[in-house]
Amino acid sequence: MMLIEETTVPQAVLPVAGLRSHLRLGSGFAEESLQDGLLEGFLRAAMAAIEARIGKALIARDYTWTVERWNDAGQGLPIAPVSAVLQLSIAGRDGVPAVIDPARYRLVQDAVRPVLAPVGSCLPTIPEGGRAVLRLTAGMSPDWGNLPADIAQAAMLLAAHYYEYRDETSLGRGCMPFGVTSLIERYRPVRIGLGAGQ
Structure with a gap:
């Protein structure tokens, strides 16, 4: 991570x-x-x-979070408060990223522990040896x-x-x-x- x-x-x-x-x-x-x-x-x-x-x-600024495994039912984010998820992409072992449709996930805002939650039963699967890259904006104030x-x-x-x-x-x-x-x-x-x- x-x-x-x-x-x-x-x-x-x-x-x-x-x-x-x-x-x-x-x-x-x-x-x-x-x-x-x-x-x-x-x-x-x-x-x-x-x-x-x-x-x-x-102060609000943009971050990139890279992770190799996550909780498919909803993943806690490592920083708070998150105001926006800009993009989620998943790369396989070959390293080629595929941008995930924003309709497949949503941000659950929280001042302490925001969560990237699935729309449906689970978040997109991270392949073995692959990674998810999440671009987000976080900060208490602009x-x-x-x-x-x-x-x-x-x-x-x-x-x-x-x-x-x-x-x-x-x-x-x-x-x-x-x-x-x-x-x-x-x-x-x-x-x-x-x-x-x-």
Whole structure:
């Protein structure tokens, strides 16, 4: 199973000026935007860290998911929330893909665990040695301004933390701050079953 991000978050969507203001960096100077590239990098790193913790994409973008086996009765998707399935294709051992008619499957949207469900009894069969390739769009919001306020604040705090401790190399201070973890806690998936407490 492999999930690949096909499109990145556009630079214009990132609140670089907001992070500059949050950090109380100088303004009104000719070199005011000198660190914008650095701040953009910290925002992207903060988003990636939060997405990894909560299993959700923050800003909508396109992904390709490749899998060699799945549950024919309905397959859970590895990222949430999914807003659209763009294309499903299945390739045999020869690697030649065949695009599957969208009338044969449907997206069951869910904030935690979206599902690719069959229309009928089962999803198209993946041949032995073959693979299914699913192109999809996932993300909580198309832009920064429509993210839930607590998630946007958590990303801003974490980006500021990365900026403040950018020269730190020890693990102790490099961990995610408590304020960030408390803001994102309600978005983390609940694990039920054996090993849930581990």
